[in-house]
Amino acid sequence: MSKLTALHEAMSRLDEVWAEADDSAELSREQLIAVSESIGVLRRRLDAVHVSVAACISRESRPELGAESLAKQQGFRNPATLIAAATGVSMGDASRLVKVGEATAPRSDLLGTPLPAKYPSVSEALESGALGAPAAAMIIAALDRCRIAAGAERIAEGERMLAEKAAGLALDDVRKLVVRVEAWLDPDGLKPQEEERRSKRALSLFERDGMVHLNAVLDVETAAPVVTAIRGFVTAAFAAREDTPDADAPDADRRTVPMIQADALAVFCAHVLGCERRVPVAGATVIVRMDLDDLEAGAGSATIDGLDQPVSISAARRMAAGGGVIPCVLGGDSEVLDWGREKRLFTRAQRLALVERDGGCAMCGLPPEMTKAHHIRWWKRDRGPTDLSNGVLLCETCHHRIHDSGWEIRIEAGGSGSGSGAHVWFIPPPYVDPARTPRLGGRARFDIAA
Numbered sequence: 307m308s309k310l311t312a313l314h315e316a317m318s319r320l321d322e323v324w325a326e327a328d329d330s331a332e333l334s335r336e337q338l339i340a341v342s343e344s345i346g347v348l349r350r351r352l353d354a355v356h357v358s359v360a361a362c363i364s365r366e367s368r369p370e371l372g373a374e375s376l377a378k379q380q381g382f383r384n385p386a387t388l389i390a391a392a393t394g395v396s397m398g399d400a401s402r403l404v405k406v407g408e409a410t411a412p413r414s415d416l417l418g419t420p421l422p423a424k425y426p427s428v429s430e431a432l433e434s435g436a437l438g439a440p441a442a443a444m445i446i447a448a449l450d451r452c453r454i455a456a457g458a459e460r461i462a463e464g465e466r467m468l469a470e471k472a473a474g475l476a477l478d479d480v481r482k483l484v485v486r487v488e489a490w491l492d493p494d495g496l497k498p499q500e501e502e503r504r505s506k507r508a509l510s511l512f513e514r515d516g517m518v519h520l521n522a523v524l525d526v527e528t529a530a531p532v533v534t535a536i537r538g539f540v541t542a543a544f545a546a547r548e549d550t551p552d553a554d555a556p557d558a559d560r561r562t563v564p565m566i567q568a569d570a571l572a573v574f575c576a577h578v579l580g581c582e583r584r585v586p587v588a589g590a591t592v593i594v595r596m597d598l599d600d601l602e603a604g605a606g607s608a609t610i611d612g613l614d615q616p617v618s619i620s621a622a623r624r625m626a627a628g629g630g631v632i633p634c635v636l637g638g639d640s641e642v643l644d645w646g647r648e649k650r651l652f653t654r655a656q657r658l659a660l661v662e663r664d665g666g667c668a669m670c671g672l673p674p675e676m677t678k679a680h681h682i683r684w685w686k687r688d689r690g691p692t693d694l695s696n697g698v699l700l701c702e703t704c705h706h707r708i709h710d711s712g713w714e715i716r717i718e719a720g721g722s723g724s725g726s727g728a729h730v731w732f733i734p735p736p737y738v739d740p741a742r743t744p745r746l747g748g749r750a751r752f753d754i755a756a
Contacts, residue, residue: 309355312435316348353439354432360389360400361407402443406432409446425449427462427469436473441480445472448484452491464491467754479671479751482614487754489607489616493600496607496618500525520571526615527625534592534612538675539570544702593661593674594622595634611661612673634658652679652697660699665749668730669704677701682715695719698730711735716744 323340367377382388390400410429413421423429431437503525600606608622683690712735730748
């Protein structure tokens with residue numbers, strides 16, 4: 307199917323689902339979802355056409371053409387400025403379109419022999435409508451950064467994983483996936499990047515208009531305890547708010563999240579100065595996860611729960627040597643994690659295992675310190691056991707959504723009792739998806755194992 311044919315089909319589909327309505331206000335809920343999905347398909351199909359055209363404009367504007375360059379003939383200094391003016395996008399977006407087009411277009415050698423695209427898997431995903439131009443640009447930029455260090459074979463594998471896993475993800479989730487694959491492609495590149503970022507850390511304080519302003523730029527290693535503690539404080543504040551019998555009382559907590567975060571910083575500093583009271587952080591702990599093989603070899607990367615950017619093994623070792631940090635070494639010995647019905651509440655060890663499997667809220671992705679461990683089959687009503695296979699990490703919003711809206715949860719068993727390799731699947735109710743197609747949740751959405 308040609309790009310234009312696919313584009314026309316997507317436009318026809320949008321016309322079909324919007325039939326018999328003059329504007330969006332007249333669409334039913336089912337139509338709104340169908341129109342939104344059709345717009346997504348149309349946007350990705352249009353992106354495929356756009357990057358292809360951008361590649362052709364770039365080819366017809368190459369520097370060696372001189373005055374015959376297409377861009378210069380049209381009064382522009384390069385193809386990106388021409389595309390930006392014609393489409394109304396920024397120069398940066400136009401440059402990315404050109405880069406994606408060049409990386410996914412068919413090539414030829416000096417003798418004119420046809421060659422595949424530089425990144426054939428990304429090209430195929432664009433052609434099929436699985437990826438849009440922004441996600442493709444993000445993937446291509448990461449592959450280009452690692453190309454020399456990783457080598458052609460590993461780059462091809464990384465490209466395949468990214469093109470496959472990024473399909474159907476929001477752009478922010480694609481970004482999370484890209485940083486993990488980039489660390490896998492070039493683990494030795496993490497340490498120099500960390501040293502550069504660490505040298506840029508800064509905190510400035512100044513007074514203006516009766517307020518004190520704090521501006522912080524922190525590397526991941528420095529930020530991990532800060533982020534974890536503040537998020538834990540916010541979680542504790544919301545838990546206390548839910549326990550308040552009268553939310554309309556004059557003294558009820560009506561602080562916004564930014565307000566609570568500001569109060570958290572003040573409480574932590576006061577605690578350090580006086581150290582007379584316990585700080586409420588809802589059990590928040592910095593957890594650094596690494597593979598045993600990487601730890602022993604001193605190479606590879608580690609991840610920090612609640613943060614997207616991986617760190618080097620040397621940074622992980624430094625963090626593990628500090629207080630308030632739990633090093634989670636995968637592949638080593640672990641304690642018993644399944645407790646049946648002997649205990650109603652999940653243990654600390656079980657929660658750590660659930661965090662390893664779910665990565666945070668298994669449904670929406672909120673960080674671990676903003677979640678609770680819940681029974682899938684209820685403890686009292688269904689006599690569900692307090693085992694990993696019956697547990698899932700959920701934030702309060704997703705917990706209520708599942709129980710109130712008819713969603714189901716299925717755990718696909720993995721390896722041993724540690725929960726290794728297990729996947730969480732969310733099955734929507736019929737009114738959301740008549741086919742009830744399972745949706746992958748938890749950390750598995752971003753797994754990059756080759």
